[in-house]
Amino acid sequence: MIRWLRPFVFPALLLAALEIWARTVGAGSDAVAPPSAALRAFAAALVDGSLLAATAFTLGSAALGLLVGGGLGVAMGTLLGLSPRASRLGFVSVELLRPVPSVALIPLAMLVFGFGLRMEISVVAFACLWPMAMLTQAAAQQVEPRLLEVARALQMNAWQRFAWIVGPAMVPRLFVALRLGVAIALVVAVTVEIAANPNGMGYAMMIAQQSLDPALMLAWLLWIGVVGFAINAAATWVQQRVARRMGEGRP
Amino acid sequence: MNRRLTPMEIAGSLAVLAALLALWWLASHAGWVSKVFLPTPEATLASLHEGLAAGELAGFTAATVGRMLAGWVLAGVAGVGLGALVGSSAAARAWVGPTLEFIRPLPASAVMPLAIAIFGLSGGMVLAVVAFGAMWPVLLGTVHGLVGVHPRLREVAAALQLGRGEFVWKIGLPNAMPDIVAGMRLAMTISLIVSVVGEMIASQPGLGQAILLAARAFRASELFAGIVLLGAIGFVSNALLALAERRLLRWQHP
Numbered sequence: 149m150i151r152w153l154r155p156f157v158f159p160a161l162l163l164a165a166l167e168i169w170a171r172t173v174g175a176g177s178d179a180v181a182p183p184s185a186a187l188r189a190f191a192a193a194l195v196d197g198s199l200l201a202a203t204a205f206t207l208g209s210a211a212l213g214l215l216v217g218g219g220l221g222v223a224m225g226t227l228l229g230l231s232p233r234a235s236r237l238g239f240v241s242v243e244l245l246r247p248v249p250s251v252a253l254i255p256l257a258m259l260v261f262g263f264g265l266r267m268e269i270s271v272v273a274f275a276c277l278w279p280m281a282m283l284t285q286a287a288a289q290q291v292e293p294r295l296l297e298v299a300r301a302l303q304m305n306a307w308q309r310f311a312w313i314v315g316p317a318m319v320p321r322l323f324v325a326l327r328l329g330v331a332i333a334l335v336v337a338v339t340v341e342i343a344a345n346p347n348g349m350g351y352a353m354m355i356a357q358q359s360l361d362p363a364l365m366l367a368w369l370l371w372i373g374v375v376g377f378a379i380n381a382a383a384t385w386v387q388q389r390v391a392r393r394m395g396e397g398r399p
Numbered sequence: 400m401n402r403r404l405t406p407m408e409i410a411g412s413l414a415v416l417a418a419l420l421a422l423w424w425l426a427s428h429a430g431w432v433s434k435v436f437l438p439t440p441e442a443t444l445a446s447l448h449e450g451l452a453a454g455e456l457a458g459f460t461a462a463t464v465g466r467m468l469a470g471w472v473l474a475g476v477a478g479v480g481l482g483a484l485v486g487s488s489a490a491a492r493a494w495v496g497p498t499l500e501f502i503r504p505l506p507a508s509a510v511m512p513l514a515i516a517i518f519g520l521s522g523g524m525v526l527a528v529v530a531f532g533a534m535w536p537v538l539l540g541t542v543h544g545l546v547g548v549h550p551r552l553r554e555v556a557a558a559l560q561l562g563r564g565e566f567v568w569k570i571g572l573p574n575a576m577p578d579i580v581a582g583m584r585l586a587m588t589i590s591l592i593v594s595v596v597g598e599m600i601a602s603q604p605g606l607g608q609a610i611l612l613a614a615r616a617f618r619a620s621e622l623f624a625g626i627v628l629l630g631a632i633g634f635v636s637n638a639l640l641a642l643a644e645r646r647l648l649r650w651q652h653p
Contacts, residue, residue: 159501236404237415259614259617334506338508342512369509
């Protein structure tokens with residue numbers, strides 16, 4: 149029982165300290181609010197629907213961006229991983245494009261798409277594209293050589309080799325890439341909203357700060373933390389389940 | 400890449416890059432994509448040259464690089480320090496560890512509104528958020544490395560009657576070096592991203608602010624020049640760190 153409670157003691161102490169501080173020294177501050185007030189603000193946002201609408205927008209655009217960027221990334225990574233010639237020819241271009249920070253594309257996306265869903269999706273997609281491509285490439289290159297020998301012995305053609313041997317062998321690693329992609333997509337989606345896009349959770353938090361409502365701002369910060377934690381935990385769970393089902397770790 | 404590229408392969412690789420640039424040239428000149436969004440390569444180059452020669456873009460680049468490096472160093476010091484504190488004590492790991500795991504996936508930029516409320520729209524605010532955001536991979540790497548010390552080495556430390564501080568300094572941190580270096584590489588990427596976002600929101604001088612203003616004024620060639628410079632910063636910092644990583648960790652592969 150005590151062991152089970154242990155992870156919650158430290159955050160509880162922090163919140164209690166903040167509560168006391170915000171009610172005494174920092175009373176009337178525009179910057180911090182007591183957590184109890186944040187909880188009330190959270191309940192109000194939940195009731196009037198703004199919480200769910202903003203959360204749905206952020207998660208929806210993160211998911212669509214991941215779908216676009218991850219899909220392209222997996223296709224590109226598979227090509228680069230299976231064809232040494234393609235990976236050598238693309239080497240310089242990939243290495244030059246990859247380090248461009250995704251947030252640098254926010255102004256460009258703004259110019260092309262204006263504000264809204266498409267702009268956010270495009271930035272998230274660019275951010276997910278490179279890590280997914282690199283991990284997919286590694287996955288394709290690290291297929292067990294003995295499996296490829298089997299394919300050769302069975303005289304499979306290129307398509308059969310991919311569909312029956314290489315593709316399935318890549319799946320566990322693809323889910324590792326997906327886990328990373330999920331984390332990146334969420335972070336970038338919130339960042340785009342904070343920096344520019346007037347939609348979603350990031351913007352709601354920005355507006356709460358600008359309208360000097362620290363309780364609502366704190367509520368959003370905690371909520372973004374909870375959502376991020378839950379989604380990352382779910383992605384890790386799925387990845388580990390797939391790894392076990394696909395027999396990773398067994399000799 | 401497991402082996403070095405031959406000169407022939409490098410030439411082929413550069414040819415692909417040239418083909419991509421030619422495609423860009425064709426797309427902008429033939430009007431496939433509106434010039435409002437996609438400037439010609441020459442215009443981008445001209446903006447880049449003009450901005451760097453006249454000093455404005457050069458100054459912004461220096462400001463962004465300075466912010467990124469300062470935040471990165473702060474993140475490194477704070478991450479290794481806190482990581483050593485948490486990692487060297489089983490009690491601290493049990494009580495504080497889960498909280499750290501909870502905060503880790505939090506987007507660094509989500510802390511920015513809170514930081515604005517506390518510090519105002521200042522350069523110090525941006526620096527604080529950069530350091531905070533970039534600290535996590537270093538902190539968790541340090542903890543991971545300290546926890547992974549081989550039990551035999553712990554026995555050696557006990558036999559030599561090393562205190563906790565000495566154990567961390569002489570055995571723990573060298574053992575955690577690969578994790579710390581990997582964390583520092585990730586921290587550099589985060590530093591650049593958060594610096595740019597901070598410059599956009601808080602209107603601090605730098606490339607982030609420059610590209611946002613260029614986009615608002617529909618000056619696409621200046622926008623592209625800024626993106627090219629940010630890509631160059633990312634490329635150079637990444638390459639330098641990869642080099643440093645190989646040097647620092649050479650003792651591990653005798």
